[in-house]
Amino acid sequence: MPRSADVVGESTGQTSLLIRRIIAYTVLVALVIISLFPFYLLIINATRGKVQSGIEWWFSDNLSNNFKNLFDSDARSRYGNIFASFGYSFLISALSCALSVYFSALTAYSIHVYDFKLKKAAHTFILLVMMVPTQASALGFYRLMKNFGLLDSVIPLIIPSIAAPAVYFFMKQYMESSLPLEIVEAARIDGCGEFRTFNSIVLPILKPAFAVQGIFTFVGAWNNYFMPRMILSSKKTIPLVLQAMKSEIAGNPQVADAGVMNLYMVLAILPVVVVYLILSKYIIRGIALGAVKG
Amino acid sequence: MKKKSISYAKWGYIFLIPFFVAYLIFAVVPLVQTFYFSVLDYKVDTGMAPDIFNPDANVINKGFCGLDNFKFALSSEGEFLRCLGNTAIIWLIGFIPQIVVSLILAVWFTDIRLKLKAQGFFKTVIYLPNVIMASAISLLFYTLCIRNGALDTLLNKGSDLAITEKVWGARGVVGFINFIMWYGNTTIMLMAAIMGIDTSLYESAQIDGASPTQTFWKITIPLIKPILAYVLITSMIGGLQMFDVPQFIGGNQAGPKGSLKTVVMIIQNGKDSAIGSVGAISVMIFIISAILGFLTLKVMSDNSGKPKKKKPARK
Numbered sequence: 001m002p003r004s005a006d007v008v009g010e011s012t013g014q015t016s017l018l019i020r021r022i023i024a025y026t027v028l029v030a031l032v033i034i035s036l037f038p039f040y041l042l043i044i045n046a047t048r049g050k051v052q053s054g055i056e057w058w059f060s061d062n063l064s065n066n067f068k069n070l071f072d073s074d075a076r077s078r079y080g081n082i083f084a085s086f087g088y089s090f091l092i093s094a095l096s097c098a099l100s101v102y103f104s105a106l107t108a109y110s111i112h113v114y115d116f117k118l119k120k121a122a123h124t125f126i127l128l129v130m131m132v133p134t135q136a137s138a139l140g141f142y143r144l145m146k147n148f149g150l151l152d153s154v155i156p157l158i159i160p161s162i163a164a165p166a167v168y169f170f171m172k173q174y175m176e177s178s179l180p181l182e183i184v185e186a187a188r189i190d191g192c193g194e195f196r197t198f199n200s201i202v203l204p205i206l207k208p209a210f211a212v213q214g215i216f217t218f219v220g221a222w223n224n225y226f227m228p229r230m231i232l233s234s235k236k237t238i239p240l241v242l243q244a245m246k247s248e249i250a251g252n253p254q255v256a257d258a259g260v261m262n263l264y265m266v267l268a269i270l271p272v273v274v275v276y277l278i279l280s281k282y283i284i285r286g287i288a289l290g291a292v293k294g
Numbered sequence: 295m296k297k298k299s300i301s302y303a304k305w306g307y308i309f310l311i312p313f314f315v316a317y318l319i320f321a322v323v324p325l326v327q328t329f330y331f332s333v334l335d336y337k338v339d340t341g342m343a344p345d346i347f348n349p350d351a352n353v354i355n356k357g358f359c360g361l362d363n364f365k366f367a368l369s370s371e372g373e374f375l376r377c378l379g380n381t382a383i384i385w386l387i388g389f390i391p392q393i394v395v396s397l398i399l400a401v402w403f404t405d406i407r408l409k410l411k412a413q414g415f416f417k418t419v420i421y422l423p424n425v426i427m428a429s430a431i432s433l434l435f436y437t438l439c440i441r442n443g444a445l446d447t448l449l450n451k452g453s454d455l456a457i458t459e460k461v462w463g464a465r466g467v468v469g470f471i472n473f474i475m476w477y478g479n480t481t482i483m484l485m486a487a488i489m490g491i492d493t494s495l496y497e498s499a500q501i502d503g504a505s506p507t508q509t510f511w512k513i514t515i516p517l518i519k520p521i522l523a524y525v526l527i528t529s530m531i532g533g534l535q536m537f538d539v540p541q542f543i544g545g546n547q548a549g550p551k552g553s554l555k556t557v558v559m560i561i562q563n564g565k566d567s568a569i570g571s572v573g574a575i576s577v578m579i580f581i582i583s584a585i586l587g588f589l590t591l592k593v594m595s596d597n598s599g600k601p602k603k604k605k606p607a608r609k
Contacts, residue, residue: 017407020506024402024410031395032419035474041444042434054447107313114306122310129321131587135535135558136580139331139572140324142565162316194305223427225538230562239429243542246433249440250545258437265430276425280418287421287482 039269045262052258066259075260079244080236082264089238092154092228093221096161100217101210103162108171109198113184123172130165134227142230152233161221167213174209212286215279219272238268325580331573335359340567363574373560374575380465381556384540385533387469392477393525399477400484401510406496421478431471432542439467439543458543461553468540468554472533480525487521488514523593531586534579537562 044056047063069075071082111123134141145156179202187197203210225239232240241264249256276283335356367374399420403413410416423431438444441456449455457463491514499509515522537558544554557579564572 021408021410024408027398028402028410028416031399032416035419035423035478038431038434038438038474041438045437053442055444103312103316106309110306110309114302114309116303116306119306122314126313128587129317131531131583131590132321132325133531133535133579133583135537135561136576136583137321137325137328138561139565139569139576140327141320143327143331143569144324156320160316160320163313163321168313194302198309219425223425223429225427225429225541226535226558226562230565239427239538242427242429242433246436246542246545249437261433261437265434268430269426272425272427273422276422277418280421281414283425284417284421284482287479 042262042265045258046266048259048262050257050259052262062259063263066257066263069257070260070263075257078248078255079241079264082241085236085238085241086267088154088232088235089222092157092237093218095158096221097214097218099158100161100164100167101214104164104167104213105171105203105206105210106198107168108175109202112172112175112179113181126165126168130169138226138230145231151231152235153231154235156231157221157224157227161217164217167217170213171206171209174206178209179205208282211279212282215275215283216286219276222272242268328573328576328580331569332363332577333358333360334570334573335362336570336573338567338569359570363571364578367571367574367578372571373555374557374578376552377555377557377560380540380553381533381536384465384468384472384536384554384556385530387465388472388476389526389529389533392473392480392529393522395473395477396480396484396525399481400488401514403481403485404488405506406493407500417478417482419478420481423475424479426475428471428475428538429542431475432539435467435471436543439463459550461550464543464549464554468543471539471543472536476529476532480529483525484518484521487518491517520593524590527586527590527593531583531590534558534582534586 041055044059045052046066048056048060049062049065075082107126111119141156145151150156183201183205184197187201188194192201223239224237225243228237228240229243236244245256245261245264249261335354335358337354339352339354366372402408402410403417436458439457441459445457446455458467495513495517496509499513504512535558536556540549540554540556541559541562543549548555548559557575560575561572561579
């Protein structure tokens with residue numbers, strides 16, 4: 001910034017600037033504490049015993065015991081198969097992430113690269129349906145899956161990810177800024193087929209977009225509670241096990257094992273937190289991009 | 295780019311097939327079916343004992359009934375309006391602090407004179423709750439806020455505060471969780487908007503001796519109005535879909551006196567029984583979302599001449 005502006009402001013605003021800075025840091029630190037305190041308690045509580053009243057500020061020594069109890073047959077009979085819940089959650093999240101990212105890129109590629117009559121209409125259609133919440137068609141979706149005999153199956157939680165309008169939109173945006181059509185032209189001249197061009201030349205260029213959208217769709221599926229609750233009954237994803245735990249606290253507090261439950265919550269959020277902390281820079285940039293750049 | 299000799303148009307269509315087929319089967323057909331259900335007098339008596347010789351004996355489908363389901367849902371007997379009211383109240387409890395805090399933080403983070411340090415750290419921490427499973431955060435808060443939970447110990451020295459057993463306490467907890475989960479996201483969006491403002495505006499305001507408060511109300515707010523409107527409307531769309539948090543905090547009774555029952559819960563609860571009336575409620579959710587969606591599009595395109603990027607509705 002120009003130096004002149006600084007000089008003018010300096011004489012009058014030095015003290016007020018300092019005060020504003022102190023206020024800003026105080027508020028920020030307070031927010032950091034509010035945001036992190038619940039997770040701190042969660043980790044502490046995961047090391048505590050079965051009955052937990054009140055707050056403890058430091059770790060206890062019950063962690064290994066909680067681990068043992070979480071995976072034993074008693075916990076299984078009460079909350080469902082703990083191992084399997086991680087398996088189902090991972091299977092559903094990984095596959096729906098892969099499907100939505102790949103097919104959204106393919107769709108965006110089609111509309112970005114080719115010239116055809118319905119191109120504009122297809123693009124507008126996808127933009128419009130981006131606003132339709134899944135909840136509005138959930139009843140019809142549930143009844144349809146029931147008719148197909150797909151209730152309590154993971155298929156209805158995976159296959160629909162092929163059509164992900166929001167991911168399409170991001171991919172389209174990314175291609176406009178980073179996919180020069182000359183590359184496609186060059187591949188054609190070299191005799192590369194259209195499908196192969198997409199798979200072996202375009203996909204590598206899209207890697208950064210894949211990473212950002214991949215994380216978002218994976219996390220979205222991992223955290224999803226509404227759809228699995230609608231479709232699954234005997235199989236349980238992580239949020240459904242959490243629901244079983246919640247029911248036990250509400251209905252049968254004497255037998256509820258708080259240490260086990262807190263440990264399970266830690267394990268449920270841990271993978272996402274680790275990935276987030278490693279990639280937070282890119283994730284935050286991705287959100288900001290989504291907000292403004294047009 | 296157009297090649298006259300070879301037409302590649304066919305590939306364009308081929309590559310669109312997976313998306314559109316999947317969308318047709320898993321979104322369009324269910325939506326049409328939901329609209330169809332909404333005008334049927336269609337119930338399933340789930341209380342009836344199953345009959346192995348006639349599995350459909352408990353299905354009561356009297357066919358087309360016009361707008362009766364809608365009339366019922368909007369009448370005082372139907373719960374739609376009450377649940378919509380609950381949803382709106384809980385949304386407001388979370389949204390008001392969210393927009394205020396986010397605006398303040400966004401202004402601070404972008405202030406060229408304030409020059410805050412460790413911004414990356416702060417942003418990472420305040421956005422963190424957004425990536426964490428809503429059901430896990432809710433269960434955690436539930437265990438903290440129930441009778442004899444940590445909050446009781448902290449605030450009331452061991453006696454029973456039992457905040458989740460009171461109407462406004464329970465709503466407050468849900469609103470607070472929504473706030474914690476979303477203020478980081480809103481801050482980052484508003485920051486991006488503020489950084490898009492020409493810095494020379496701020497510099498000349500500074501030379502003219504404008505105070506930070508004046509700059510905020512006279513420059514920042516007017517220029518980020520479209521993004522503010524966008525944040526407001528998308529948050530409303532997200533609020534309308536609220537389910538996980540109130541369901542975990544409220545349980546089967548949906549909170550004290552049903553005060554946490556949101557509109558989406560009606561769908562989840564009635565999907566096997568009250569098919570006609572749940573259909574009508576889904577259609578109303580669709581209509582409200584559509585209106586909000588078009589408002590978003592309008593706000594975004596009015597201010598830039600070209601359509602801007604949209605984020606998916608919040609869950």
